[in-house]
Structure formats: structure tokens, C-alpha cells
Amino acid sequence: MTTSLKPTIWEISDSDTEVDEESKSDLEFNGSAKDSTVRNVFVQTPSDERDRPSSAKKRRSKEEIEADKKKATQRREAREKNRAAKEREKQEKRKQQQKRKEAAQHLNSLKPENYLKCLTVCIDPALLQQRGCDVLLGTLSSFEWRYSIQQQPLPNSITWARDLPQLAEDDAGTVAEDQLVQVLSPSEFLDLVMSVKRMIDNEGEEPVGDSVLGLITEGLKQDAGKVATLLVTLSQTEYRRHALGETFQSKYGGENLDVEEVLVYLQLDKNIFVFFVDGWQEVTDHVCAVTKSLSRRPFKQLTEQSELPFCADGSWASGVRVEKDGCGLKQVWSKQIQQLNRVSQATASCVTAAYPSPQLLLQAYKASSSDEERKKLLADLAVKGEGKERRVGPEISTRVYRCLTARNPELVLD
Incomplete structure (x- = not known):
């Protein structure tokens, strides 16, 4: 059986033609778009390259680099100076605040009620043997004032010491005040009068060391700045003048005028003041008065140092x-x-x-x-x-x- 092959003939319709034309047009559009994109890419690239600085322009000279480094160093130094200035101002403010605080504390410590806490009444142990000394100790305890029993340069004497506000390594911690009070009996005072009278009559003869005047003179030589006060204890008020003069006249052959002369000599030449007191109560009153006076003295001296202007403010x-x-x-x-x-x-x-x-x-x-x-x-x-x-x-x-x-x-x- 013989099979014959015939060629197949395809017919192209109008719709297919339109599709082909559309596909061609799409291809042409896509191609042109790609071409334009590529063209744009290749066209814009040289313009971007022109806008960018070249490597030659980017490179700076050594002078410019050094100038920039110098400016940066100057800015850094200026910041450090400002920081140091602010730190100095803070430290100065702290110092001023500390000074004001210390000045206020110092002023507060000089007030009499606070200065009393720094004072110590130093009493010679020999005074404890005298009847009536317990009045002094009881009064000091009632006022809550500090006192100590310690050996004094002069027998039967009372001195004062104050604590230092700031102690150095070599400081003892206390400093002695310039006041000294010595309690004498009538017989001791008569011996003193006789010694002074003998010294005046002999035109400056040095007193004997064992006498009352000799002991006082030697004690005051050790501290020339001391102001000595002698308290003569008498049991009766009338005995202060008449009986004392009679005793002095009967014992030494002197007169009342001699006693007055001795008192004036001690005050003017030796800077020694003599007071006649009626027992230990008046001795206690005198010691309390001296203590209060010492407590008021620093604050009073501070107020007296303030200077007033010639023309005062106001009317x-x-x-x-x-x-x-x-x-x-x-x-x-x-x-x-x-x-x-x-x-x-x-x-x-x-x-x-x-x-x-x-x-x-x-x-x-x-x-x-x-x-x-x-x-x-x-x-x-x-x-x-x-x-x-x-x-x-x-x-x-x-x-x-x-x-x-x-x-x-x-x-x-x-």
C-alpha cells in the first residue's frame, strides 16, 4: 500500500498578522527602551564623573594640613583653658566659702559664753589647805567652769590658761593668760610691807629670796607680762585699816602712812595691785570677776579694731x-x-x-x-x-x- 506525502499548507489569518505585528512592535519598544537605558547609562556616567572632584583637587597642601592641625590644637587649648578657668573659679569659691566658714566659727568661738569653755582656772594645791577654799571650788563647779589643781610658780596663787584653737605639732595645747592672783594672810602681808619698806629706805636694795616680796619678784621675772593681784584675807572690815596699822606699828615700829606708801609703791613700780577681802567668799567673787573679764576681752578687742569712716553713711x-x-x-x-x-x-x-x-x-x-x-x-x-x-x-x-x-x-x- 502506497502512502503519498503531501505538504501541509498553513493559512495565515488576519488575526495572526495582527499578533505578529504586535509582537514586533513590542520587540521594537523593548529594544528601544533597552537602548535608551543603556544610552542613558553611558550618557550620564561622564557627567557624574565631571561633577566629582579629581584626585588632584582632593589632594591638600602641607600648609593647609598644618593650618588645620594648628586650628584644632588652638581649639583644644582654648577648651582646656576654659575648663581650667572654670575649675579655678570653683576652687576660689570653695576657698572663699571655707574662709567665711572659718571666720564665722572663729567669731563664734570668741563670744564670751563660748570662750569660757576654753578657759581653765589653775589653782595652787597649797590653797586647798586653807579653810574656806571649798567655797571657790563649789562656785566653779556650779558654773560648770573648768579648773585644775596644779603647782604654780608662786605659792597660794591662781592663774588662768586657755586652749589654742588650732594645735600645731610642737604646741603644748594651752597658753597662759596674763592674770595672776595670790592669796595672802595678814601676817604674810605685814612681812611684805616690811620688806618693801626696807627696800625703799635702802634705795633699791634687792629683797631676800625667802621673803614674800622676793618670791613675788622671782615669780614675775619668769613671766614679765603677768599682772599680779594680791588678795589679803581679813576676817573683819575694820581690821583692814586700823588693826593692820596697829599691828604693823607694834611689830615693826611703823605707821599707817608707811602702809599706804608701800601700796602705792607696789602699784606704780612693780605693777602689783593689793585688795583687802573679807574671807573666801570675796576671794571667790574676785576670781569669778577676773574669769568673766578674760572671757569678754577677745570679743571686745575684735569690736574695737573695726574702723569707722570719717563721713558715715546716712544722715x-x-x-x-x-x-x-x-x-x-x-x-x-x-x-x-x-x-x-x-x-x-x-x-x-x-x-x-x-x-x-x-x-x-x-x-x-x-x-x-x-x-x-x-x-x-x-x-x-x-x-x-x-x-x-x-x-x-x-x-x-x-x-x-x-x-x-x-x-x-x-x-x-x-
Whole structure:
């Protein structure tokens, strides 16, 4: 059986033609899009390369690099300086605050009620053997004041010591005050009077070391700054003068005037004060008075050191404030003239209006030919503001002239 092969013929319809045309158009569009993309890529790349700086432009010179390094170093140094300045300011503020705190603490410690806590009353053990010493110890304990029983340079004496606010390595911790009180019996005081009288009669003969005066003299030589006070204990008030003089006269052949002479000599020549007390109660009162006086002394000295200005602020006490530009000097000149007797404010204002400063008035005095003319220079000035007009007058004019030209500080102006 024979099979014949015939070629297959495909017919192309109109729709297929349209599909082919559409596919061609898509291919052409895609191709053109790719070409445009590629073209854009290759076209834009050179423009980007032109915008970028070249390697030659990027490279900086050594001078520019050094300048940048120098600027950076300067900025760093400026920051460090500012930081150091702020740190110094903080430290200065801390120091000022610490100084103010220490000053306030020091001022508070100098107040009498606080300074009493630093004082110690030092009592010689020999005083404990005398009847009535327990009054002193009981009073000090009741006031809660510190006291100690320790050997003193002078027998039967009382001294004071205070604690130092800040102790150094070599400091003992306390410093002695300049007050010394010694308690004497009547017989010891009579021996003292006799020794002083003998020394006065012999024109400065040195006292014997075993005598009361010799012991006091040797004790005061060790500390020249001590102020000694002798308390003579007498049981009766009348015995202080009459019986003491009678005892001295009967025992040594002296008189009452000799006792008075000895007391004056001790005070003026030896800086030793003598008080007669009636028993241990008055001794205790004297010791308490000295202790309170020592506690008030530092604060009092501190307040006395403060200086007051010549022209006080405000209008109290007729003060006048003078500014830096000199405003107020004319008022001071007027107040100075008013200090003279019988010179009113209107009269002083009249003088200052004619001569606004003391220098101008002194120049006018120098220009005058005679003394009489100088004295009458201000006499004819008219004073206004007190009812009717009047003149300064020759009396006030003469006193103003004497006040400004006299060289004798004790001259009476009136």
C-alpha cells in the first residue's frame, strides 16, 4: 500500500498578522527602551564623573594640613583653658566659702559664753589647805567652769590658761593668760610691807629670796607680762585699816602712812595691785570677776579694731555722705564751720556760698595785706533766711580765721 506525502499548507489569518505585528512592535519598544537605558547609562556616567572632584583637587597642601592641625590644637587649648578657668573659679569659691566658714566659727568661738569653755582656772594645791577654799571650788563647779589643781610658780596663787584653737605639732595645747592672783594672810602681808619698806629706805636694795616680796619678784621675772593681784584675807572690815596699822606699828615700829606708801609703791613700780577681802567668799567673787573679764576681752578687742569712716553713711549724727565725684564736699565744709560756737546753719551757708572750699578762703587770706583785714574778711557777708538780714560779724569772722590759720593746737578760739 502506497502512502503519498503531501505538504501541509498553513493559512495565515488576519488575526495572526495582527499578533505578529504586535509582537514586533513590542520587540521594537523593548529594544528601544533597552537602548535608551543603556544610552542613558553611558550618557550620564561622564557627567557624574565631571561633577566629582579629581584626585588632584582632593589632594591638600602641607600648609593647609598644618593650618588645620594648628586650628584644632588652638581649639583644644582654648577648651582646656576654659575648663581650667572654670575649675579655678570653683576652687576660689570653695576657698572663699571655707574662709567665711572659718571666720564665722572663729567669731563664734570668741563670744564670751563660748570662750569660757576654753578657759581653765589653775589653782595652787597649797590653797586647798586653807579653810574656806571649798567655797571657790563649789562656785566653779556650779558654773560648770573648768579648773585644775596644779603647782604654780608662786605659792597660794591662781592663774588662768586657755586652749589654742588650732594645735600645731610642737604646741603644748594651752597658753597662759596674763592674770595672776595670790592669796595672802595678814601676817604674810605685814612681812611684805616690811620688806618693801626696807627696800625703799635702802634705795633699791634687792629683797631676800625667802621673803614674800622676793618670791613675788622671782615669780614675775619668769613671766614679765603677768599682772599680779594680791588678795589679803581679813576676817573683819575694820581690821583692814586700823588693826593692820596697829599691828604693823607694834611689830615693826611703823605707821599707817608707811602702809599706804608701800601700796602705792607696789602699784606704780612693780605693777602689783593689793585688795583687802573679807574671807573666801570675796576671794571667790574676785576670781569669778577676773574669769568673766578674760572671757569678754577677745570679743571686745575684735569690736574695737573695726574702723569707722570719717563721713558715715546716712544722715544720723549730722553725717554727710561724700560721693566719688566729690558731691557732698560743700556740705562737709558747711558742717565744719558749724562746729564753731554760736555759728548757725544760715551763717555757715553764707560763708560757703562766698567761698565754696577752704582752699579758696585760704587764698583770700593770703591775698589780704594785713592781719586786721584777714580777721574782718567775712564780717560784711549778708546772712539770709533768719527773718531780717544781718551780717556775719567780726567775732565769727575772727574765729573762722583763727580756726583755719592758727598753728597752736591748744589755742582757745573764743
